[in-house]
Amino acid sequence: MPDTSHTRGQNAPLSIGIDFGTSNTVVAFAYADGRAEALTFDHNGQTLQGFVTALCFWDERKGGSLTTRVEGGPWAIDQFLDGSAALRFIQSFKTFAASATFQETRILREPYRFEDLLATFLRTLVKHADGRLDLTASNIVIGRPVTFAGRRPDDALAMQRYRTAFERLGAKDPAYVYEPVGAAFFYARQLKRDSTVLVADFGGGTSDFSVMRFEQVAGQLRAEPLGHAGIGIAGDAFDYCIVDRIVAPRLGKGGHFRSFDKELSIPNHYYANLARWHQLALMKTNGDLNGLQDLLKSAVEPDKLRKFIEIIEFDMGFSLYSAVSRTKIALSSEEEARFSFKGGDIAIEGKLRRESFERWIAPGVAKIAATLDEALNRAHVEGTAIDRVFLTGGTSFVPAIRRLFVERFGEERLVSTDQFESIAYGLALIGQDVQKERWAVTGSAA
Template sequence: MSSAFQDVSIGIDFGTSNTVVAIADRGGRVEALTFDHRGARLRIYTTALCFWDERDGNGLRTRVEGGPWAIERFLEGVSAHRFIQSFKTFAASASFQETRIFRERFRFEDLLSTFLRTLLQHAGGRIDLAAGNITIGRPVEFAGYNPDDALAMRRYGTAFGKLGAGHARYAYEPVGAAFFYARELTRDATVLVADFGGGTSDFSVMRFSRVGGALRAEPLSHTGIGIAGDAFDYRIVDRIVSPRLGKGGSYRSMGKILSIPNHYYANFARWNQLALMKGNGDLKELRELARSALDPEPLERFADIVEYDLGFDLYRAVSAAKVALSSEEETEFRFRAEGIEVCAPVTRSQFESWIAEDVRSIGDTVDRALLSARVRPEEIDRVFLTGGTSFVPAIRRLFLERFGESRLSSADQFESIAYGLALIGQTDDPDRWVVGPRERERATMSLP
């Protein structure tokens, strides 16, 4: 190991929307890796890629940027490009084999390794994945329909291995959050950690105790579900946007009137899927459907959103509405781009009715975590909430009803997991916390 990295450990929280890298030293000090962008020091690196073509001599060369630089390049829109976000949700999907970007084919592991290379480039040599003591977070349950856990971990291993990090260990993301939170504890406690990401919601029950003056941790249970922020976004799009883009409409085919297939609109459930419609044949099919639709204009708007890569603008409009409804009873959804305009009032009560089934499923997953840990709600001393979705009133109310206000706490929604993962690397035996048989044996260990 390089001498510059002997005393530090690195935690990587590769998220659906944002990625955070943290560095901890032997003294227990931990900080996030920062990125200088347009005069601002950013502690998060947006999980996004932008590919574009540039003239190189007599031919074309594909260039790529990641993080905030990917968004910047995409918004400039000065040349043909492909913008990809939320691609973490492909990790456990056996149906996703590859996507074509200009003249190259990219598998999930190619997208992830490319993304990591851009991050390392902008880190400027401040971390070394080949030499480092690295702990990488992973969800308890990956997102998507029928997720293949083993496939996702093979893909992770291949991608990180390309950068020399084949030796890295993997720990559940809520366990990382628990390690970060445990530093604040002054007495023995049984803690429920709830980590809400973009694609998944994960829960861990941990028992912390003082033994000989050292704080020790014991994992009691882990559960997860592929429902989180992106699913809530989809409910807004499905109720407000999709009906204005042709959902529920009809088209003529061989003398019959048929319903426009709903599977095109299901792509809004994952922002990454929308970005791929441009290259998988869906865009061409939408244009053909528009020509035979009874009302072609909505489908033409949908095709324009795909062709002009307006998914990111739509994502920002949905996020703005969701954030507003966390503090207000009513807001107006506004999406305007390339001559397309969708504006509609939406109330918090409407939004909560749309996500009610999702919230119930999340609540059932919390209950499953308690049941597996063999603890009752009243035996949970503290509940630690992390992630942007934890601020949605319906989600917070779920925990208030089960545990009460006095037991709830939260921390920086972006950094807590990465900080905890980095701290795991400074423990006396960090490999005890890897996902696998030893972790499931509830091994205990001292925290830094």
């Protein structure tokens, strides 16, 4: 079991593991004595073990010209919430890694491709590491999803973009390893006997599964990957179910506006932006806010639409999604939870029963279950042959997800953790394996 203390070792680490996540990024170091520790960040007096996967760009005037500044992690959120200058906030951009349709986005006059965003993010991460993170080190292991998010993810394109970005930071031929494999290595240190292990890693954008065989050979832990599968459905999709059913109708979704002598439906595309809270800020510049203000003049229920406009204008998306997250967490332990969001003159209150939430997310849970079956089939392993199931990630605590695994494998075989450093720890430990190349991903997951 890795030492999860966060004191820095006396010697340089043998390997570095990087878990670049949809919501948070975690870096871990592994040392010669078998310890693994997470890179920590001091943010406003608080020690953080994760670096929020976010960027904020803003203009700063120096002399007579504008200079673009950028921050990452929690400092990006600080800048966004301050909102004292024209800015562009970007979060969860990992979801575009495998998208061929995403070519570039324009940020304050400059075009940015995915690899530009990732390289910029990594620079902010290195900056706030205060000299403790050297990406030119020769032994770096980087996590990647089994299946990238998106409707038609291009695995090869995503890996090309990853490599380009990390090369710009001087990374020397890093190894890329499936994220659940990293989690498996973290967990395997607890095993007392040879075991076949299923790892289920639930992130913000993807749910990934790996089947691994662990054995003790001559006092050394040996592991063999048997099969992998993944799907671009996870916690963010479940959050949106709450937004779509509770919040959006109170902001005018499903409402109407008058056009001459007809009543027409307010276009749903405005509410698609509620899928990600940071997308609301983009509505100020892409014409959507102007469109809503025009609709307000003829809306049948103008008060609802006015609330939506106010949330956009005053950048309330972060607070809104914090309320959503609190509600989802409460439903993990309670049969009923209260949703409560307040901002300015807006108050959205409502009760949500777990049975309703589970009904909304049922299609996603069914797809996750099918992906689990796919992992077992690729491993040529029956469910009865799985000795342990290691669940990691916040979504693993959603009762409907937990029930899926209890019904398949039984409560006694399940092990859970909310320690979101587990993947990074495992990746760093893999870097110490003399045969680490056998864990590296060279092609697609299929």
